Amino acid sequence: MEFLTTFINGLSLGGVYALIALGYTMVYGIAKMLNFAHGDIIMVGGYTIMVFFNMTGLPLAAAGVAVVFCIVTGVLIEKLAYKPLRGASPLAVLITAIGVSYLLESLAQIIFGSDHKMVILNHWGTLEIGAFSVSYNTIVTLSSAIAIMIALTLFVNRTKVGKAMLAVSEDRDAASLMGISVNNIITITFAIGSALAAVAGAFYILKTPDVSTTMGSMPGIKAFTAAVIGGIGSIPGAMLGGLLLGIIETACLAVPALAPFAIAIEFGLLIIILLVKPTGILGKKKREKV
Amino acid sequence: MALLEVEGLEVSYGLIKAVKGVSFTVEKGEIVALIGANGAGKTTIMHAISGLIPKAAGKVVYNGEDITSLAPHKITAKGISQVPEGRRIFQELTVYENLVMGAYTRKSKKEFKDTLSYVYDRFPILKERKNQVAGTLSGGEQQMLAMSRALMSHPDLVLLDEPSMGLSPLYVNTVFDVIKEMNADGKTVFVVEQNANKALAVADRAYVIETGKITMTGTGEELLKDERIKAAYLGE
Incomplete structure (x- = not known):
């Protein structure tokens, strides 16, 4: 029973990582950039919720207001900071993203101060069946995360706009020759990624009722790791990587001897996967142009 | 008034001028070919027309409207469709999804169905493989898909960039058959080719480009008989 409890808790945490990882992976796949400010969108969501x-x-x-506010923030960041750098060297874009990250954290610090705030959203209690016990927070998080991932998969694979996202991700110029506005697709991508980060922020506060200017950095880095483990650019990869990382983290924390090393084990996993399969579990080798 | 008018077009890559003041016209209903050796600037001109690369100077006028600085997706929406060099089909999407992307700018469902059934009738192999990922098609089949995809947007002007490159002789013939069919169907065609023989045979008029400049022009027939063309491009 303890095993099952740990597994469900792990899946739930993994669901949160997966939601954040999706933002990294979609932006990487479509806009071809690493958005290092993505984790800070979680923080923006956190303060909005507070x-x-x-x-x-x-x-x-x-949480609904946070989703809207994060979408606006994410899209504005893209328009003001990243769009002018379209076609610039990847290094310039990366540095800009890091700059945006510091900007958001500093703004939050100016507005809300640097102390941690406690935000307790609810007291839903715990589901107990015999020896099996899982908090309702966990159940809500896990089921919502799964529902969102299914909805996103359907959106990408079944709608014209979703297909256009895949087309832009594969060949931007060819997609624009089809009449697809690459800029619009990138805007939609940032909007979706930011909305997912806001939702992840809400779940994160459910689990850890603590809001601070740096609350987005650790989940951000772990979700980025999850995206790379799953294969960056791959949507199912981000989901798989997120869930995997959540389960491993929770399992490590459940074993007293391993608990202090949980984070080391997670990043160790990243190194091993990159050594064995540099493209990540579901990542594809980039096709050489013939 | 010409359907497409390119005037004094110049394109540079850094310090290198790839296209040095090129002017030509394509009249409505024509097949016009642009022939030249590898590196002469053919693809660059193609990309400049469709807005994929910025122009250093010059003008592109389509249907009386200046489209010089429009974004590529807006140019497509005006009725210009390009079959890019190397086909550039979406390898990870299915054959059907590639065709859906081709019709991205079109709203009418009926029109989509009609064009789709036309394409499926013309190329039964595409219908047979409609749910297959496009990257699994052979080179020739991919070229058929790329041409079909370009037709899905109901263009008035079709630009084809080296459509016969890397294909078996059988598919090369099909490519030029399809070009003639498109044209008979009312579409104006501008084709860039290294296969001068084939291109000049179907073209009403043609231009010859050498290192970024147009050096000759005439009807397809005239150029096919020209001694200099024979020596330089037809291998005779």
């Missing part, structure tokens, strides 16, 4: 939850007391409404 402000609106303190005002209204409604957790779901606060």
Whole structure:
């Protein structure tokens, strides 16, 4: 039973990582850049939730406002900071992304101060069946994350816009010759990624009721690791990598002897996977142009 | 008024001028070929027309409208469709999805179905493999898909960039048959080719380009008989 509990908790944490990893992987696949400010969108979502939850007391409404606010923030960042650098060297874009990350953290610090804030969204309690016990928070997180991942997969594979995203990701110029506006597709990608980060931020606060200017950095780095493990650029890869990392982290924390090394083991896994399969588990080798 | 008018076009890659003041016209209903050796600037001109690369100077006028600085997706929406060099089909999408992408700018479902059934009738292999990932098609089949994909947007002007490159003789013939069919169907065609023999045989008019400049022009027939062309491009 303890095994099952750990497994469900791991899947739930992994679901949160997967939601964040999807943002990294979609932006990488479509805009061809590493958006290192992505983790800070979680933080933007976290503060938005805090402000609106303190005002209204409604957790779901606060999360909804956070989703909208994060979409606006993400799209604005893309338009103001990244779009002017389209076609610039990847290094310039990377440095800009790091700059945006510091900008967001500093802005949050100016507005909210540097102390950690406690935000308790609910007291839903725990589901107990015999020896099996899982908090309702975990169940809500896991089921929502799975529902979102299914919806996203359907969107990408079944809709014209979703297919256009795959087309842009594979060959940007050919896609634009089809009449697809690459800029619009990139905007949509940032909007989706930021919305997912906001949702992940809400789940993160459910699990760890602590809001701070750096709350996005650790989940951000782990989700990025998850995206690379799964194969960066691959949507199913980000989901798989996220879930895998969540399960491994939770399993390590459940074993007292391994607990102190949990993070080391996670990043160790990254190194091993990169050694064995540099493209990640589901990543494809980049086709050489003939 | 010509359907497509290119005037004094110049394109540079860094310090190198790849296209040095090229002017030509394509009249409505024509097949016009641009022939020249590898590196003469043919693909560069193609990309400049469709907006994929910035122009250093010159003008592109389509249907009386200046499209020189429009973005590629807007140029496609105006009715210009390009079959790019190397086919550039979406390898990871299915054959059907590639055709859906070709029709991205079109709204009418009926029109899509009609064009789709036309394409499937013309190339039964595409219908047979419609749910197959396009990267698994042979080179010739991929070229058929690329040409079909370009037709899905109901273009008035079709630009073809080296459509016969790397294909078996059988498929080379099919490519030029399809070009004639498109044209008979009312589409204006501008084709860039290294296979001068084939291109001049189907073209109403042709231009010859050498190191970024147009050096000769005439009807397809005239150029096929020209001694200099025979020596330089037809291997005779």
